[in-house]
Amino acid sequence: MSTLTDKIAELEKISAALEPSKEERIHYLQSTGIYTSQFIDSLPFRNTFSNTKANADKLKIDGRKKNIQEVFDLYTTEVIDHGLIPSSGGHIGYIPGGGIFLSAIGDYLADISNEYAGMYFGSPGAVTIENELINWMKKEFHFPETAVGNLTSGGSIANLIALTAARDKHQIKNDKIEKSVIYLSPQVHHCIHKALRIIGLEDIVIRELELDDHHRINAELLKKHIDVDKLAGLNPFMVIASAGTTDTGAVDPLNEIGTIAKSHEMWFHIDGAYGGFFILTKRAKEKFNGIEKADSLVIDPHKGLFLPYGLGAVLVKDKDALFHSHHYTANYMQDANNPDLPLNPADVSPELTKHFRGLRLWLPLQIHGIDPFVACLEEKLYLTDYFREELKKRDFKVGPEPDLSVSYFWYPAKGVDENVFNQKLMEMIHEDGRIFLSSTKINGKQVIRIAILSFRTKKETIDVCLEMIDRCLQKTKLHFEI
Numbered sequence: 146m147s148t149l150t151d152k153i154a155e156l157e158k159i160s161a162a163l164e165p166s167k168e169e170r171i172h173y174l175q176s177t178g179i180y181t182s183q184f185i186d187s188l189p190f191r192n193t194f195s196n197t198k199a200n201a202d203k204l205k206i207d208g209r210k211k212n213i214q215e216v217f218d219l220y221t222t223e224v225i226d227h228g229l230i231p232s233s234g235g236h237i238g239y240i241p242g243g244g245i246f247l248s249a250i251g252d253y254l255a256d257i258s259n260e261y262a263g264m265y266f267g268s269p270g271a272v273t274i275e276n277e278l279i280n281w282m283k284k285e286f287h288f289p290e291t292a293v294g295n296l297t298s299g300g301s302i303a304n305l306i307a308l309t310a311a312r313d314k315h316q317i318k319n320d321k322i323e324k325s326v327i328y329l330s331p332q333v334h335h336c337i338h339k340a341l342r343i344i345g346l347e348d349i350v351i352r353e354l355e356l357d358d359h360h361r362i363n364a365e366l367l368k369k370h371i372d373v374d375k376l377a378g379l380n381p382f383m384v385i386a387s388a389g390t391t392d393t394g395a396v397d398p399l400n401e402i403g404t405i406a407k408s409h410e411m412w413f414h415i416d417g418a419y420g421g422f423f424i425l426t427k428r429a430k431e432k433f434n435g436i437e438k439a440d441s442l443v444i445d446p447h448k449g450l451f452l453p454y455g456l457g458a459v460l461v462k463d464k465d466a467l468f469h470s471h472h473y474t475a476n477y478m479q480d481a482n483n484p485d486l487p488l489n490p491a492d493v494s495p496e497l498t499k500h501f502r503g504l505r506l507w508l509p510l511q512i513h514g515i516d517p518f519v520a521c522l523e524e525k526l527y528l529t530d531y532f533r534e535e536l537k538k539r540d541f542k543v544g545p546e547p548d549l550s551v552s553y554f555w556y557p558a559k560g561v562d563e564n565v566f567n568q569k570l571m572e573m574i575h576e577d578g579r580i581f582l583s584s585t586k587i588n589g590k591q592v593i594r595i596a597i598l599s600f601r602t603k604k605e606t607i608d609v610c611l612e613m614i615d616r617c618l619q620k621t622k623l624h625f626e627i
């Protein structure tokens with residue numbers, strides 16, 4: 146008997162390290178507070194991009210114990226110092242991330258209390274917070290109260306959930322797959338194609354639609370395609386529109402597309418991962434007319450509400466369609482399954498146990514209110530105007546008037562292939578690294594993208610960016626001797 150208690154006592158001594166003392170907790174928190182504050186204050190002075198690599202040897206798990214300062218030092222030299230800094234306002238490439246401070250406090254609280262946000266039974270409070278966030282989004286996007294939704298890790302999983310519901314509602318399986326048609330823009334985010342493969346719809350017919358000169362879906366031609374496909378005995382099943390494409394920020398004509406989809410009893414899905422939250426702004430609001438016609442909608446708070454990575458959302462009108470694949474019961478869960486309780490996040494998502502990710506949005510909304518978020522979105526729209534105006538003054542060509550805060554530009558170089566010139570200019574900008582921009586191809590043309598969505602991107606940032614572009618342009622001209 147004594148050997149048993151001795152053994153337990155011996156193990157207890159070692160495992161006790163997992164519960165730091167009050168003094169240690171304060172020490173960890175203070176050091177973390179100092180380190181992260183220094184990091185935030187250093188952001189304006191850091192390059193946003195560095196094309197260098199982390200040293201894997203230094204990050205190996207070798208069992209050697211380190212103090213927290215050593216770990217912070219490693220984090221600086223091996224993590225922060227390489228690649229992109231998405232928390233920087235200088236991130237104007239891809240779709241920028243955010244990282245508002247109070248989200249980190251929300252995460253901290255969620256992690257310490259470790260509330261179980263999968264089932265209402267486990268944490269009525271945590272699940273209510275998540276459901277209230279979904280209710281708020283339903284209201285802002287004009288979805289009915291009967292719609293259901295889920296907070297996901299991001300837009301990709303949110304799209305996966307929505308497309309699964311669409312598939313199940315229309316029972317697209319077996320030999321129906323090859324006869325069914327999905328209509329979408331060639332500018333649709335690639336996670337849609339990924340999701341279709343994951344849910345077994347690889348062999349479905351995909352019609353890439355024609356776009357207008359603002360890169361939006363041409364709804365008239367959509368109608369024609371559907372008619373032709375119906376005549377050919379196919380099953381037009383779903384239309385996917387974007388409320389802000391990744392490449393050009395275009396908002397498809399949601400209202401017209403929604404009407405067409407309804408008249409053919411098709412599922413209407415909208416991917417608003419990048420642009421959805423601009424619905425909150427005065428200036429862009431009307432671009433979202435018709436969003437309420439969607440059967441499912443994806444929005445990404447870790448983009449449009451400036452949160453750190455790890456929060457997307459999906460809204461779906463047809464609860465049964467969503468339940469078909471996601472709602473399960475099991476003997477070991479019998480205590481938690483009660484149809485009279487509010488919606489369980491686990492019933493509308495592939496996840497069971499999950500991070501209580503709602504708190505990282507709920508807490509900042511409680512403390513800041515909504516106004517600063519809306520002002521920040523509005524500010525991004527005006528900064529995009531400012532950037533384009535300044536580029537035009539410098540003889541750059543800019544893409545069409547953007548719907549939101551993504552646009553593009555190129556330099557009309559003479560005496561050298563334009564694409565080659567702009568590719569080189571992009572390389573020069575990446576080499577400089579102060580501000581990060583990314584490039585894309587629009588109708589075969591090499592262009593540089595502007596995507597303004599970081600809450601830390603200010604007019605000052607754009608001015609630094611312009612100065613960097615001026616300098617890189619000179620260097621590129623020198624390179625080609627023009």
Ligand SMILES: *Cc1c(COP(=O)(O)O)cnc(C)c1O
Pocket residue numbers: 240298299300301302334336387389390391416417418419420445457
């Ligand atoms: C970013 C993005 C996605 C993917 O979302 P993640 O959060 O990166 O998984 C999907 N659609 C659009 C339009 C996006 O901009």
